[in-house]
Amino acid sequence: MDVEPAPVAVPAGASIVTDLHAAFMLIERFVASREPRLMAQALRLVGPLRKAGKESPAQMVAALTAASSVYVPAATPLRGPLAEVLASLPQPTAEELAAAVMPPEDPAAKEKPKEKKTDADKEKEEKEKKEDKAEKATEKKLPAKLPESEMLVALLALLLLLDTGKATQAMPWALQLMERVAALKRRTLDPIAEKVYFYASWAFEQCGQLAALRSALLAAHRTATLHHNAPCQGTLLNCLLRSYLQYKLFDQAEKLLTKTSFPEQASNTQLARYLYYTGRIKALQLEYTEAHRCLLQAQRKAPTSRALGFRLTVHKLGAIVQLLLGEIPERAIFRHPQSRALMLPYLQLVQAVRLGDLAAFRVAMEKHASIFIADTNYTLIMRLRQNVIRAGLRNISVAYSKIALSDVAAKLALDHPEDMESIVAKAIRDGVIDATIDHAAGVLVSKEGHDVYSTLEPQAAFHKRITFCLNIHNDAVKAMAYPPDAHKDELPDAETIKERQREEQELAEALAEEDYD
Secondary structure (H helix, E strand, O other), X not given: OOOOOOOOOOOOOHHHHHHHHHHHHHHHHHHHHOOHHHHHHHHHOHHHHHHHHHHOHHHHHHHHHHHHHHHOOOOOOOHHHHHHHHHOOOOOOHHHHHHOOOOOOOOXXXXXXXXXXXXXXXXHHHHHHHHHHHHHHHOOOOOOOOHHHHHHHHHHHHHHHHHOOOHHHHHHHHHHHHHHHHHHOOHHHHHHHHHHHXXXXXXXXXXXXXXXXXXXXXXXXXXXXXXXXXXXXXXXXXXXXXXXXXXXXHHHHHHHHHHOOOOOOOOHHHHHHHHHHHHHHHHHOOOHHHHHHHHHHHHHHXXXXXXXXXXHHHHHHHHHHHHHOOOOOOOHHHHOOXXXXXXXXXXXXXXHHHHOOHHHHHXXXXXXXXXXXXXXXXXXXXXXXXXXXXXXXXXXXXXXXXXXXXXXHHHHOOOXXXXXXXXXXXXXXXOOOOEEEEOOOOEEEEOOOOOHHHOOHHHHHHHHHHHHHHHHHHHHHHHOOOOOOHHHHOOXXXXXXXXXXXXXXXXXXXXXXXXXX
């Protein structure tokens, strides 16, 4: 019988050390070649590292301690504060520290037996060694301790502080990271600086002191704009908008929107956040059409498989804006298995507005008031009361050719029935219903329905759809990635131009000689 070999025990923190070393190698290659995909691959490893840090903070501390001793210079201003930050976190055991010093070895690898080498093999090895030495001498050596690797270690320490619930300690550390990024002034640090600004804003928000970071964010945004730093510019703009919305400074947020422009080179996730903040600001300023357009684009730009919380937030605000526009949202957003329970309060609001049932609207408001306040949508939902009354009036005017105003107030369940006549008069003036009021008898008289195709409503709806399709086409054309410098292949090179100029000069000289003869 064949006996299976016993499984070799792999150190618990082996994956953390492996991912860290892989990230550092990618960063060194990025600094040497300046290829953005290498930095993107390195930052993509931050997610697994953060997940591993949540599961075992001590092993993450051990890996960061080993990495700081290798990749963080002793003369850097962050070396001492980084050691203090790591000392305040859960400390690893001696075994975990020993396992994190070197990259983990492959347990399946076995030592190969030494073979006897012939003279030809020895000569071949010596020749290869000489070639390797010559290549290494000609190659430009990279510094072992790069500022990018240093900032990556500091960023992982900041994430570990946030994930372990030490947001108060994370605030001064985040400020030190922002100062260090500004002092280095390296364009290769832009992708990591974007993460630093985002998590610094998050740390201050968790402690309720987001306003204290606003001046630093404004200065960083000004610097990023002057340096044409698109990633940091988009992230900082979103952090500032969130700061203004957090403290209900809508006028300042509107001024920031008008004075700045979102960079086209920023990522889709930041663009989706920017569109959501813009839609919220426009909705609060009664610009519902523009808000609806921004929220629709935010829904399209949002990730489809991740960021469920963001997508739900956009759908909630989008449903309220559609109701304020007099439209009914699609039922599909309320039927999705992941969002069915969370969107139930908003579904009750939609049903109340569609039926014009003021009593159902009041019950939904009282029952789910805490949810609406937590979602920061309570102010917008309060504006829906007038839409509920208008929808109820529209249904009543269609159902009854003549009805008393007192009966209308009873059907709508108004708090103050004596205001019914003024409400109906305003609805008639706004064109909500086509009716007249008999003031002497206190009766609402509805006019006979007319053919809607004899009006301009179908043309307006058709124009709206055409505009929507054209906007999608224009966005698709802008999003197409054209190969860089593709037009240069069609242009003649310098030698061809010189040869053509020489031929033209000879031809001109020949013509001049003929004219002289």
